[in-house]
Amino acid sequence: MSEAERVPVEVAVGVLVERDATGREGRFLLTSRPEGKVYAGYWEFPGGKVEAGESVEQALARELREEIGIRIGAAHPWQTLVMDYPHARVRLNFCKVFEWTGEFQMLEGQQMAWASLPVQVKPVLPGTVPVLNWFAEERGHAGPTHLD
Numbered sequence: 001m002s003e004a005e006r007v008p009v010e011v012a013v014g015v016l017v018e019r020d021a022t023g024r025e026g027r028f029l030l031t032s033r034p035e036g037k038v039y040a041g042y043w044e045f046p047g048g049k050v051e052a053g054e055s056v057e058q059a060l061a062r063e064l065r066e067e068i069g070i071r072i073g074a075a076h077p078w079q080t081l082v083m084d085y086p087h088a089r090v091r092l093n094f095c096k097v098f099e100w101t102g103e104f105q106m107l108e109g110q111q112m113a114w115a116s117l118p119v120q121v122k123p124v125l126p127g128t129v130p131v132l133n134w135f136a137e138e139r140g141h142a143g144p145t146h147l148d
């Protein structure tokens, strides 16, 4: 099958963003991919594959509970992006999340980092780079968005 014909796997991705009292957006949460997964150790936004019968929002709530131990409030659909990796073609459904409850627990042995631009943790996953560019646009950030 050619690249263009591969049906994308739907992925729900949570972009947790801190907001101040005026609603201005601040730091966002990055997590590292656990050992044993493709791109282990690369930094991304938490999330995972949508299972049969689930909506993106349901998948996101489940993944964030399973992976980082929190319960989320509303998921706000933000951007979508299809990425072709050698291992899979994925459609990333990025949702912003501003409200959650519970303590963060890295239940798969990941690491977490509250980040702002330019992101200091590395390496970042290829699918993370466009998100940093969207943040840069929204925030009027000029210059690099992450370290190489």
Ligand SMILES: Nc1nc2c([nH]c(=O)n2[C@H]2C[C@H](O)[C@@H](COP(=O)(O)OP(=O)(O)OP(=O)(O)O)O2)c(=O)[nH]1
Pocket: 011, 012, 013, 037, 044, 045, 046, 047, 048, 049, 050, 083, 085, 088, 090, 092, 125, 126, 127, 128
């Ligand atoms: N979670 C997440 N996945 C991303 C991001 N950017 C990106 O390209 N991806 C890709 C990597 C993977 O190919 C796919 C997500 O699959 P995954 O392996 O994390 O999903 P999962 O937790 O359901 O994993 P599994 O049950 O199959 O082990 O999307 C991102 O920011 N977050």
